[in-house]
Amino acid sequence: MTGVPLLMLLLMRHNGVPRLAQEKLAGSLVTSMIGDYLKATTTSSSLKLASFVGLPPSMEKRVDSNSKDEAADAEFERRTEEVFLEIFPDHEHCGDDECWGHQLPDMPMKIMQELNYPIDVAALVFEARKWFSRIDLDGSRCARFEMSCGDLL
Amino acid sequence: MIKSASYADLISLALTRRSLDGDEVLAEMTRIGLSSDQATQILQYNKNATGHAELDDQDLINALIHIFGNSIPSLSASDMVTIGYLLNKYDENGDGNMDLTEFRTLALELVRSSYTFTGRETLDSLDLVQLDVLRKHQWKRRETQELKDGKEANNAQNAMDAKKQSFDVEATNEPVSSSEEEQAEDKPMYRETKAQKKQLEAICFGMQTICCRLLPADGEFCQRAKALVDEDGHVSADVVAFSLELKSKLQNKQTFVDEDTDASEGVSFQEFCAMFASQGADRSGLRATFDRLDVNKKGILKQSELSMYMLEAKLPPDNGESGTISRGASIKRTPSRRRRASMDALRNAKDVYSALVEVESLETALREIFLGQVLDIAFKLQKEGVVAAPPLVRRKSKVWNYARE
Numbered sequence: 094m095t096g097v098p099l100l101m102l103l104l105m106r107h108n109g110v111p112r113l114a115q116e117k118l119a120g121s122l123v124t125s126m127i128g129d130y131l132k133a134t135t136t137s138s139s140l141k142l143a144s145f146v147g148l149p150p151s152m153e154k155r156v157d158s159n160s161k162d163e164a165a166d167a168e169f170e171r172r173t174e175e176v177f178l179e180i181f182p183d184h185e186h187c188g189d190d191e192c193w194g195h196q197l198p199d200m201p202m203k204i205m206q207e208l209n210y211p212i213d214v215a216a217l218v219f220e221a222r223k224w225f226s227r228i229d230l231d232g233s234r235c236a237r238f239e240m241s242c243g244d245l246l
Numbered sequence: 247m248i249k250s251a252s253y254a255d256l257i258s259l260a261l262t263r264r265s266l267d268g269d270e271v272l273a274e275m276t277r278i279g280l281s282s283d284q285a286t287q288i289l290q291y292n293k294n295a296t297g298h299a300e301l302d303d304q305d306l307i308n309a310l311i312h313i314f315g316n317s318i319p320s321l322s323a324s325d326m327v328t329i330g331y332l333l334n335k336y337d338e339n340g341d342g343n344m345d346l347t348e349f350r351t352l353a354l355e356l357v358r359s360s361y362t363f364t365g366r367e368t369l370d371s372l373d374l375v376q377l378d379v380l381r382k383h384q385w386k387r388r389e390t391q392e393l394k395d396g397k398e399a400n401n402a403q404n405a406m407d408a409k410k411q412s413f414d415v416e417a418t419n420e421p422v423s424s425s426e427e428e429q430a431e432d433k434p435m436y437r438e439t440k441a442q443k444k445q446l447e448a449i450c451f452g453m454q455t456i457c458c459r460l461l462p463a464d465g466e467f468c469q470r471a472k473a474l475v476d477e478d479g480h481v482s483a484d485v486v487a488f489s490l491e492l493k494s495k496l497q498n499k500q501t502f503v504d505e506d507t508d509a510s511e512g513v514s515f516q517e518f519c520a521m522f523a524s525q526g527a528d529r530s531g532l533r534a535t536f537d538r539l540d541v542n543k544k545g546i547l548k549q550s551e552l553s554m555y556m557l558e559a560k561l562p563p564d565n566g567e568s569g570t571i572s573r574g575a576s577i578k579r580t581p582s583r584r585r586r587a588s589m590d591a592l593r594n595a596k597d598v599y600s601a602l603v604e605v606e607s608l609e610t611a612l613r614e615i616f617l618g619q620v621l622d623i624a625f626k627l628q629k630e631g632v633v634a635a636p637p638l639v640r641r642k643s644k645v646w647n648y649a650r651e
Contacts, residue, residue, distance in 0.1 A: 114638055116369075117638060118635050118638065119369060119621050119624060119625075120368060120369040120370075121635035121636060122621075122624035122625065122627070122628055122633055122634075122635050123369045123372070123380070123620060123621070123624055124367070124368070124369075125633040125634060125635065126380060126385075126620075126623070126624055126627065126633055127363050127365065127367060127380070128365075129385075129632070129633060130363065130379070130380065130383055131363060131365065133383075133386070134359055134383075135359065135360055136324075136328050137324065138322075138324045138325045138327070138328035138329075139328050139332070139356060139360060140360055141325070142325070142328070142329070142353075142356060143353075143356045143357045143359075143360035143361070144360075146353045146356065146357055169353075169354075170350065173346075173349060173350050173353045174346065176349075176353070177346055177349045179318075179320050179321075180318060180321070180329060181344070184346070192345050192346060193343065193345070194341070194343025194344055194345040194348070195343060195344060195345070196342055196343055196344070197317070197318075197326075197329070197330060197333060197344075198317040198318065200280060200284050200313060200317070201313055201314050201317045201326060201330065202330060202342070203278050203279050203280055204278070204280075204310060204313070205327070205330045205331075205334075206278070207278045210330060210331045210334045210335075211327055211331065212327075212328065212331050213324065213327060213328060213331075214311070214323060214324050214327055216327075217307075217310065217311075217314075217327050218307055221303070221306055221307050221310055222303055222307075224306075225266065225303045225306050228266055228270050228271070228274045229265070229266055229270065
């Protein structure tokens with residue numbers, strides 16, 4: 094009876110099954126790593142922005158600094174400027190060499206600074222809950238409890 | 247009965263929920279630099295019908311999302327958060343202002359990073375750039391217990407401790423040694439063996455040789471090639487970018503793009519004449535050749551037309567007569583001179599081709615090294631419980647087992 098499993102084991106070793114299993118495992122792990130990388134580096138909004146700024150499929154993806162494709166570069170610059178104008182409408186009044194830069198609205202930037210510039214809304218919610226805990230110095234459960242009891246009576 | 251039940255719900259809700267009163271909100275918003283009017287705006291998001299100016303955590307989140315969503319008319323809250331994050335990241339001079347140049351850098355990096363992976367890659371299909379990105383990425387690691395006290399790893403406990411620490415307000419105030427942080431960031435996660443190190447040095451040396459042999463005029467690029475390996479034998483992190491640029495330059499050289507000095511995607515007659523300036527060719531003869539090659543008569547030679555010319559130049563006629571390339575009537579070119587010129591062109595093309603093949607083989611070797619390092623990282627991350635792979639053998643379902651019993 095023990096001969097059959099042993100034979101199977103030897104056959105598997107002979108045919109390189111452990112190596113194949115290892116390769117499959119490695120492939121799965123690398124796929125998982127890619128998923129983690131995408132999760133950590135890209136958000137839906139950044140993808141949206143990139144797809145708007147990025148070049149159309151008909152043009153080659155030559156957006157590197159050494160590119161010699163002037164048409165693609167010009168198109169890329171046009172799209173970038175369009176998005177920049179959308180974010181900072183004041184830029185329309187700036188001249189070609191007179192732009193000293195623009196700022197995002199004051200209130201959200203101050204809040205974002207306090208929340209350590211979260212990468213997306215999920216991070217914003219997480220940081221906002223931590224911020225809430227920091228602000229709520231008196232842990233004010235009691236006031237609401239008293240109020241509720243008052244209502245009940 | 248129903249009313250008492252609803253009050254009971256209200257009491258339980260009140261016991262479990264916390265809230266910020268108006269003073270707390272005003273004090274905090276003033277501290278971060280907002281005006282009292284802006285703080286009052288936040289307080290307006292109280293959805294509880296209590297009549298008190300107070301916010302619970304969900305109200306605060308709703309208020310923030312509403313503020314972000316209405317800051318810039320065309321942007322949603324999610325877009326605003328991401329743009330704020332990116333502007334802070336790419337604000338080179340740190341003045342909080344973003345000009346068009348900084349924004350172009352931002353957009354370029356964003357496009358590059360967003361299109362690195364499509365999500366459909368497999369281990370075999372990963373290219374050099376993708377492998378380089380995976381090996382350089384700062385992976386979030388979980389410290390295994392063995393590293394601390396030699397006991398068995400308990401990643402669940404470690405994860406719980408890390409979570410507690412992130413919520414602990416006091417812990418965030420503790421200063422963290424910057425040098426320790428830098429060391430942790432600089433230290434690569436993969437292990438580089440001696441054999442790999444030697445191989446990497448050989449690859450860099452191979453690239454240097456190609457660069458000095460075929461691109462001696464590009465002094466800056468040759469300097470970069472020399473800087474790939476420093477005196478201590480450390481290989482630069484830009485080796486992938488350099489190899490891609492080298493290949494691109496060689497391909498350009500191969501396809502006569504170098505002759506297109508104004509990068510107009512075509513070679514004008516002036517540029518065409520400059521190609522033969524050293525050979526003393528007659529201008530009228532060159533004009534005739536140029537007109538013959540210029541099929542669409544636009545006065546500019548396209549890439550395909552130049553490639554055809556290159557092909558002709560590479561094949562010297564057997565009888566010594568050139569019916570295709572006219573060098574002009576005034577200079578009588580002997581068959582030996584023509585053959586020599588053709589052989590020179592052929593030799594140059596052969597050099598570029600062989601260099602391209604060499605760069606490809608160097609890249610293949612580089613890819614093998616990077617693949618090994620990425621797998622090293624993958625198995626480390628698996629051990630720490632950061633990434634996981636599905637089981638190789640599917641277990642039998644319990645339902646099936648019960649039915650069998």
